[in-house]
Amino acid sequence: MIRGIYTAAAGMVSSVTRLMRLTNNMANIATPGYKQDLSPTDTFDALLLARIDAQTGAPATIGPLTTYLVADRTELDLGQGNLRQTGRDLDLAVSGEGFFVVQRDGDTYYTRNGSFLVGANGQLQTEDGGSVLGEGGPLTFGPGMIGVSADGTMSVDGVSAGRLSVVTFPQGTALRKVGDSYFQAEGATPVAVARPQVAQGFLEESNVDAARSMLDLLATQRSFSASQRLLQLQDAALQKAVNEIGRL
Numbered sequence: 500m501i502r503g504i505y506t507a508a509a510g511m512v513s514s515v516t517r518l519m520r521l522t523n524n525m526a527n528i529a530t531p532g533y534k535q536d537l538s539p540t541d542t543f544d545a546l547l548l549a550r551i552d553a554q555t556g557a558p559a560t561i562g563p564l565t566t567y568l569v570a571d572r573t574e575l576d577l578g579q580g581n582l583r584q585t586g587r588d589l590d591l592a593v594s595g596e597g598f599f600v601v602q603r604d605g606d607t608y609y610t611r612n613g614s615f616l617v618g619a620n621g622q623l624q625t626e627d628g629g630s631v632l633g634e635g636g637p638l639t640f641g642p643g644m645i646g647v648s649a650d651g652t653m654s655v656d657g658v659s660a661g662r663l664s665v666v667t668f669p670q671g672t673a674l675r676k677v678g679d680s681y682f683q684a685e686g687a688t689p690v691a692v693a694r695p696q697v698a699q700g701f702l703e704e705s706n707v708d709a710a711r712s713m714l715d716l717l718a719t720q721r722s723f724s725a726s727q728r729l730l731q732l733q734d735a736a737l738q739k740a741v742n743e744i745g746r747l
Contacts, residue, residue: 510726532612603629665695
């Protein structure tokens with residue numbers, strides 16, 4: 500009976516964790532360059548198939564049966580978001596693979612949010628003051644009309660002013676969110692994208708699937724309510740056992 504209480508409580512904790520992830524995705528649905536966090540729904544299926552493949556011809560051992568639940572593992576969805584035309588010269592979007600490189604407070608970050616501006620010092624910057632890097636370091640501009648070609652080459656009144664640094668990472672690299680649509684790489688060296696595709700006058704929208712997120716949110720709320728009800732039933736049964744059966 501105590502195990503039932505633990506199982507129900509763990510289910511509630513798991514649902515709350517998932518609710519926090521879903522609400523964070525929904526809150527950033529309008530954030531340029533935001534990448535949603537997903538909890539795979541096919542975890543058990545993938546595990547079952549992997550164990551069967553590894554033990555062909557023998558009974559497949561899936562693992563121990565536990566009496567508790569854990570929150571789904573979270574995966575970062577780096578899928579392309581839609582490109583929204585803004586008409587603003589310093590709104591830039593990467594189509595396909597690649598990240599812009601930003602230096603801020605002595606650290607290097609990577610982002611898909613290309614909402615840039617020219618600071619008082621003439622440097623290309625993010626809205627929070629980070630320096631956007633080109634292949635040779637921070638990009639600096641004089642007065643004039645700024646143009647950006649598809650390969651990331653920037654110009655002022657038709658005169659080349661450097662090329663944006665657009666990088667990617669080896670497959671399997673773990674990217675970590677650090678806020679403000681920034682990522683950092685875990686022990687990996689970035690690689691320059693050979694043929695980047697940069698669109699001027701566009702921003703990449705969040706890749707959050709609003710319809711799927713809303714359905715997941717409703718399902719998770721129902722799961723929490725079911726676990727809560729189970730906890731109440733277990734508590735009532737335990738109370739009855741103590742007050743009535745315990746007297747015998």
